[in-house]
Amino acid sequence: MNLTRARVRRPWRLAAEASALLIAVLVAFPLYWMVLSAFKPAGEIASDRPRPWTLSPSLDSFRRVFGQQEFGRYFLNSLLVAGAVVVASALIAFLAATAVTRFRFRFRTTLLIMFLVAQMVPVEALTIPLFFLMRDFGQLNTLGALILPHLAFSLPFAIWMLRGFVKAVPEALEEAAHVDGASRTRFLWQILFPLVFPGLVATSVFSFISAWNDFLFAKSFIISDTSQSTLPMALLVFYKPDDPDWGGVMAASTVMTIPVLVFFVLVQRRLVSGLGGAVKD
């Protein structure tokens, strides 16, 4: 590819680089504006001459957000839900992916197609039956009502994506482990699991995001007990359509976005290779 690049004429490359940088700035701008508005003092946000900088950053909006009822609790709830979904779906998907890639058995292809079809099921359409299901099991207003559905919805994609990673581990390794007298369980957890771990991390980005971002389930299943609420709901407390508290909304948004950003930056490399692997596989 280097040769190709050398052949691209200089002015063209410079133009390409300039536009790449410009687009990067445009794409990042909403995030910049979010953080900026979170730090702006109230008077500057509600100004019809918005400036792209602030000379007197203030923490007022953040104070308001954390002073809001039980914001820390919502944050913790969100973390709990996302964490539980990530861990559980990683483990369950790992086992299932191993089963469908390392074994030949009846209905294997059927199952794979079903996992694929399951990915297409619109989560939102199932809100109604899930609502009744949660009610019947007394799970309404509990975090379980958020964890369980998200677990179910993140599994098919996770299994589908992990297949590539499990496949990539050479069969010879299993033979060797067997010859050395390792039991199947031992091979599974002590050899296969660590090798597939990078893939698990890439996969968990998707489970994390879907659980962390969840808005619909929180809105529908956590109806009366606000102590079980999660961040997206807390954020909307500040957003009243007629008179939104923009500073508060932006501060809460910043707080809500940061964990995902951190998570993304940490797994970025694996994500790119993981996507490549899952797609080419």
Add this chain to the structure above:
Amino acid sequence: MTAPATPVAADRPPVRAARGGAVHGTPRRRGGRATPWIYLAPALVVLGGLLVYPVYQLGLISFLEYTQAQVSGGEPTTFQGLGNYATLFRDEEFWRVLLATLLFAAACVLGTLAVGCALAVLLTRVRALPRLALMLAGLGAWATPAVTGSTVWLLLFDADFGPVNRVLGLGDHSWTYGRYSAFLFVLLEVVWCSFPFVMVTVYAGIRAVPAEVLEAAALDGASPWRVWRSVLAPMLRPILVVVTIQSVIWDFKVFTQIYVMTGGGGIAGQNLVLNVYAYQKAFASSQYSLGAAIGVVMLLILLAVTLVYLRLLRRQGEEL
């Protein structure tokens, strides 16, 4: 399907295939038939209970009379047959929402793919620093939760305090007032947060194309557009299929953005899409069975998309 001689055997080490053939359908010496099912059990239990069963229930509810009275147990549920669907299909609003959903999703998919692919190609033509900048910006947009993305865009395009109207000199034009401008507004946000997935994936795919192929094309004096159309696009076909289908699925189900940005479906429901429509019917007006019927319609449309996808996969000779 019991025979191990699937096409899969081809890319496996010979040892494996030979042994598989020797043991008649159970490729493993130890453990036996039950092992894969034991590994699959947790996944199947979760999916069965929280996906398959709710789908079944969704179908069931759509055939019943199910409103607040039945939910609270005040009245028995009655079987309606196709009554709910008849009500739905007679409702002009439903067709309007369905059409809006299809067009909106199509526009989102096209926008996302165009921007994602163009930027993926751009990424391959720049040096490390601009590439990193664009990649990080993209990851940032991708990572932004739908709710926060929606509120930030609302602020950016706010009629009074937003910078966009100032820069474009639109005065106090309200983006959410008109039907089309509201859809366009949401579309921009959706494209913003979903193009990075396409960009990153397609970029990873382009990087996997052998350099010689591109060099040969460049030596032959092919224009960038020609290189894309005649060399990259065919080689990237499997990846393009995946990102297209994935985008269709995501964009067809947009909920949060519409709900937050247009305040639950826009003025007089002008910006409703099926998802939000079903939600409003079920939870705002307690017509659970109508909401369920809308859900079934969505499910069927996405099922059709899936079937197309499976056919495409099969035509590529891809193994499952």
